[in-house]
Amino acid sequence: MDLLVHWTLDFLEDVLPQETLASLRAWQTKLLHPSSPLSRLAQQSVALLSTTAAMTYPMVADALDRLAALLATAPNAIGVVLVLVLAVVVLQVLSLVRRIMLFWTRLALRLVFWAVVGLVASAVWQRGVGRTIQDAVVIGSKLVGFVSGVVNVWIREYERAQAEQQQQQQGYRYQGRSGGGRSGAGW
Missing domain, CATH: 1.20.5 (Single alpha-helices involved in coiled-coils or other helix-helix interfaces)
Incomplete structure (x- = not known):
């Protein structure tokens, strides 16, 4: 994480003013210090995730082994599952496209409506x-x-x-x- 923050700050050197960059570097040293609360929280989160993964692996490993054996004995099932997954993904993309089209169409119609209302109000204001x-x-x-x-x-x-x-x-x-x-x- 430290490398990512350094790389980001090095990239921002060309964009940000020197005062802002100095302020960010000061915050960087405070936040990334090993005794800072953020660093301790990150270390505790990583430790908790690793112990959880170590505890659940024996339970999940058996199920994963059974799934791998089932897929090895029935290769046609992989094709069927892939076709179904592909169909679901295509339907989701089409649904997303439909929602995007509806959003922009509604926005355009609202803009036209309010433009007409504005034109009528302007005409009434100017001409009486x-x-x-x-x-x-x-x-x-x-x-x-x-x-x-x-x-x-x-x-x-x-x-x-x-x-x-x-x-x-x-x-x-x-x-x-x-x-x-x-x-x-x-x-």
Whole structure:
């Protein structure tokens, strides 16, 4: 750990001012001193982990040996387990991507909403309530006119497509009755 701290401080020499670096080196000597509480806590943690590992190894070793023997006798199980693990990892990554996309989409829509609210508030502030309402009515009427025009075009095209479909169905019925269509003897 001491080497990591020294390496980090050496790296930060080029970035930090000399006063800050001197302060960090003073804290380093206080915190990393063998009699400091942090050092004692680290030593006790390492000792506790090593004794715990030494105590649990005999219990876990038998289970690990059985697992290794099972995997040695059934190599196909390894393939199945790997495929299942891969499927779970892929699903987790896809779920993460979906959540990221949802977050950014929601953020963008919120920004657009608040931008529109800000623009409306700015327009009301600059032009006054009366003129803003008049502008909104004019814009709304133009929008309604545009939408009604689009609806009319859509209805005309829909009716034309329906008429063509009915003509095609009648033509198929006529060809079906004559038994030969255009290749008949009377043509």
